[in-house]
Amino acid sequence: MLEGTDEKAHPSDMLLSTALIKHIKNLKNRGAREETITSRQTKCVHFVRHMNDPRLSKVTRQNFKEYILTKQKETTRKTTRSEVGGFLNWCHENDLTPTHFYKVKWEYNLEDEKLVECLDPNETEQLINEMPDGYKVAMAMCFFAGIRPYEVPRIKWDYVYPEKGLIIIEGKSAKTRKVRKLTDIPDNLWAWIKKYKKHSMGDIGPINRYRMLAKHRAKACMRLGIIYPHDGARHSFGSYGYWFGGKSWTMRLMGHDNEKVFNKHYLDTGIGKKDAERYFKVSPP
Numbered sequence: 169m170l171e172g173t174d175e176k177a178h179p180s181d182m183l184l185s186t187a188l189i190k191h192i193k194n195l196k197n198r199g200a201r202e203e204t205i206t207s208r209q210t211k212c213v214h215f216v217r218h219m220n221d222p223r224l225s226k227v228t229r230q231n232f233k234e235y236i237l238t239k240q241k242e243t244t245r246k247t248t249r250s251e252v253g254g255f256l257n258w259c260h261e262n263d264l265t266p267t268h269f270y271k272v273k274w275e276y277n278l279e280d281e282k283l284v285e286c287l288d289p290n291e292t293e294q295l296i297n298e299m300p301d302g303y304k305v306a307m308a309m310c311f312f313a314g315i316r317p318y319e320v321p322r323i324k325w326d327y328v329y330p331e332k333g334l335i336i337i338e339g340k341s342a343k344t345r346k347v348r349k350l351t352d353i354p355d356n357l358w359a360w361i362k363k364y365k366k367h368s369m370g371d372i373g374p375i376n377r378y379r380m381l382a383k384h385r386a387k388a389c390m391r392l393g394i395i396y397p398h399d400g401a402r403h404s405f406g407s408y409g410y411w412f413g414g415k416s417w418t419m420r421l422m423g424h425d426n427e428k429v430f431n432k433h434y435l436d437t438g439i440g441k442k443d444a445e446r447y448f449k450v451s452p453p
Contacts, residue, residue: 172223172224175190179225179263180223180225181223182224184216184222184224184227187224187255187259191255192209215252219235225267227256228267229272232253233274235252253269253272284433286408286437286439287401287404288443289450292404294392295307295385295389296308297453298388299384302368302375303368303369304364305375306320307381308357308361311401311405314421314422316402316423317381318378320373320374320381324372325365326372333352334350335349336350348423352413402422403433405418406430406433406434407437407439410435412444412445412447
């Protein structure tokens with residue numbers, strides 16, 4: 169306990185690594201998702217190693233800021249502040265350290281805003297057809313219902329109802345933990361589901377793991393010479409969906425609740441009604 173390696177050690181003696189063990193256990197007990205726990209643990213372990221695992225009580229706001237600034241990209245810095253800061257502030261809120269780590273700031277590097285890009289209808293058709301049959305349904309769900317890639321592996325066939333025109337994404341499957349009921353789904357998505365459901369790679373749903381979907385998608389893009397944009401399928405659905413079913417329909421299927429952000433990303437993209445009609449006609453051969 170005096171060495172700070174025991175979880176019951178006095179806060180003034182506790183090592184940073186010991187506090188992290190307590191924090192990860194707390195996340196698991198609260199029901200945090202596996203991806204959340206893995207991300208938090210990975211980023212915090214890097215911080216512990218960078219600091220050479222001191223007593224938690226010796227870690228200062230300046231230490232934390234200096235660590236954040238070792239990251240080159242602003243997006244990485246902000247993620248670091250969120251993940252490692254979440255751990256450190258949990259320690260403060262649980263009386264393990266007198267120091268709080270809220271609102272740690274630095275001078276941001278100036279960066280130009282990047283375009284939100286999507287695939288054109290021809291690229292969309294080529295990519296889905298190039299995917300292995302076992303991953304075509306998953307890819308189609310991303311393209312034609314705006315489902316997040318990490319949500320697809322959690323979808324169960326038991327909640328896919330072609331006869332009702334309904335797909336239910338459970339709260340435990342959704343990024344926001346809220347149930348999402350997808351209705352008025354485009355006919356072409358049902359066509360992909362009907363033809364390729366029997367080939368799908370999941371035990372109880374379309375696929376088991378997102379990692380394999382991303383791997384096959386990357387290989388398909390390489391063979392086709394397509395540069396896949398960041399979150400390309402979801403951004404494509406948002407951009408074309410606005411012209412196909414309207415803003416409220418598109419936002420509802422995407423689970424998007426911020427109209428200002430939606431307008432910024434998906435309006436005035438140069439896409440029109442004819443493009444959207446072509447996009448939502450991409451069907452199985």
